[in-house]
Amino acid sequence: MKKFIGITQRLIEHTQYLEIREALALDWGAFFCEKISEDFLPLALSSKIDFKDYIPYLSGVILSGGNDLNSLNPNKLSLFRDAYEKNILKLCLQNHIPVLGVCRGAQMIAEFFCAKITPIMQHTSPHLISFQSQNYKVNSYHNYGISELCGDFEVLGIAIDGSIEAFKHKNKPIYGIMWHLEREENLSIPSQKMWKMFIENFKEKKCVF
Template sequence: MFIGVSQRLLLNESYYELREALALEWGEFFRANLQGFLPLPLSYELDFKAYVPHLKGVILSGGNDLNSLNPNELSLKRDVYEAKIISYCFKKEFPLLGICRGAQMIAQHFNSTLKPCQNHIGTHQITTKRGEFEVNSFHNFCIESLGQNLKSLAVSKDGSIEAFKHKKKPIYGIMWHIERERGLSENAIFKKWLKGVK
């Protein structure tokens, strides 16, 4: 069984070529935390619906900024494709998890506000119902407020939203990278999403 994972887009500098890429950590993450599932990298040149019969859930990965925050052709290409994934998952109640940029994409899709932030590179503290946790952090933009259909699950000390879920659908967003070091120091949100996948 597969979980679809959207990929980072890169521009090769030695000659013009757009490339899709996933960090190696995703393979290790699946081996350690998603036994029974394999990652299926999603290509931006193939219709997402062609993948659906093979998938049990979708992860929108990190990398690239949203086009609305840092306009460029790579971000726009990702935005258009991932918006279709979000719409499909919403309509079909299909388990969706956004990581960092993926969380920002989901938040924006549901009318949340984002803004530039400082001190969100490295690690920082978040607060959930279960207490305080230190998580990794690699983003220059944060979620300032959520749209009315989303519910906050974690906040940072500066008040920005670090994790959320849709109020009615199996859609989650996490601003830290679960596939990297300290990615699962807070794992309850990931486990709730995974329960929907299983």
């Protein structure tokens, strides 16, 4: 039986049509189709639907990238998305649903747990990180970095400048990465390991890459 993994979407204001749209990059479809086990299906989450209605169908949730956090770049779309994703995190914690934050999603998790996020340089191109004491190159598309985590989190990956690139909660199924695993042509070792940590919470059979 296939398992649904919910994915939040970025918000885009289309000025020509005077409407706000939710969007999910095609990379996510390719990620689920080509790079991971066929046991999973992505489910794009609409912010206009109460997240409680999704809960019975979800094995896990991905907080995707796109848009800045409102605390970093205030605007109405970020404010709306922040509120929606904070509610998702609260309900996932209450219902023991695993969460993986990707880029902005990792920042959202960090901010939810009162971490420190600051402007950062040279993180809009591939760069080296130390992940579990080994060096790897990852992609990067962000202007803000997590400089300090609060609470019961374990840092798994760190950039040369000291910013946090990967982490997990010590007691809860919550994970964050600052690179985009869905945009990798071939999944890097850090991406494979983080993905396995995430799905091991709800899948007995190991995924095959």
